[in-house]
Amino acid sequence: MLELYHGEPAANSLKSMLCLNEKGLDFVSHFLDLHEFEQHSPEYVKVNPNGQVPALVHDGAVITESTLINEYIEDVFPEPRLRPADPLARWQMRYWTKFVDEYFCPALSILGWQRMIKPMVEHLTEDEFEEKIQRIPLKEQQDKWRTAAKQAFPKEQLDDCQRKVETSIRKIEAALAENEWVAGPDYTLADVSCFAMMAGMPRFHHAILNEDLTPRCIAWHERMMARPAVEATYALGRNPAFRPAGKQAPD
Ligand SMILES: N[C@@H](CCC(=O)N[C@@H](CS)C(=O)NCC(=O)O)C(=O)O
Secondary structure (H helix, E strand, C coil), rough: CCEEEECCCCCHHHHHHHHHHHHCCEEEEEEEHHHHHHCHHHHHHHHCCCCCHHHHHHHCCCEHHHHHHHHHHHHHHHCCCCCCHHHHHHHHHHHHHHHHHHHHHHHHHHHHHHHHHHHHHHCCCHHHHHHHCCCCCCHHHHHHHHHHCCCCCCCHHHHHHHHHHHHHHHHHHHEEECCEEECCCCHHHHHHHHHHHCCCHHHCCCCCCCCCCCCCHHHHHHHHHCCCHHHHHCCCCCCHHHCHHHHHCCC
16 A cells, blocks of 8 residues: 655655656555645654755655655556656666756755745744644754745845756756656656756746746757656645646746
């Protein structure tokens, strides 16, 4: 039996939801409302001691870390193949999933936190907010929540994150000039990882991801949106605002 604990189909949750759906696997979807801090509840922290989503439970075994969850799914359910058999092509796929985890995602995440957390928590009193923070198991996540709640990331850090996100998009645009998919001629976990980051970007980062500047990324985004597994993934969300609407104008 497969169970996935996840938030809305976005970022790391989207990455593992999409992988399961690409494989056509039946799984129990446990939706956690990150706006209600459900990922920090004592019940969920028993599942994932980091208090973050996603987490996969397979026959009782807990598997965490979205990229490693996807590799695990690929190991246990190899069809349809999302990881190339050829060692060089496999390295290429892993190059991209590592790039997303170590470079693209952390930068994009800080920009998202700076934008999204304050409106989410400003209705709370200081005591209520502190009570929520005390439930977060990781000290570094507590610090991130505190900084984001005040929109207090230093300007130099935000500028650097913006630069890294733009570099990431340029790199993916260049890769798509060579091949139809990010890591080569075949659709792989590299596309899954990149899409998990880029799904909402035509809306939230329209200035750097648009038909004039990045036509290949936009065409790839449309190919992704046309995949039945992407549709199935969005069907598991609660808030329709998370579903990209194709060629979008900025908000
Ligand atoms: N390295 C982890 C990161 C997981 C992560 O950052 N999850 C985010 C959602 S995309 C989360 O749970 N955020 C809420 C929080 O940290 O409180 C992975 O790839 O699974």
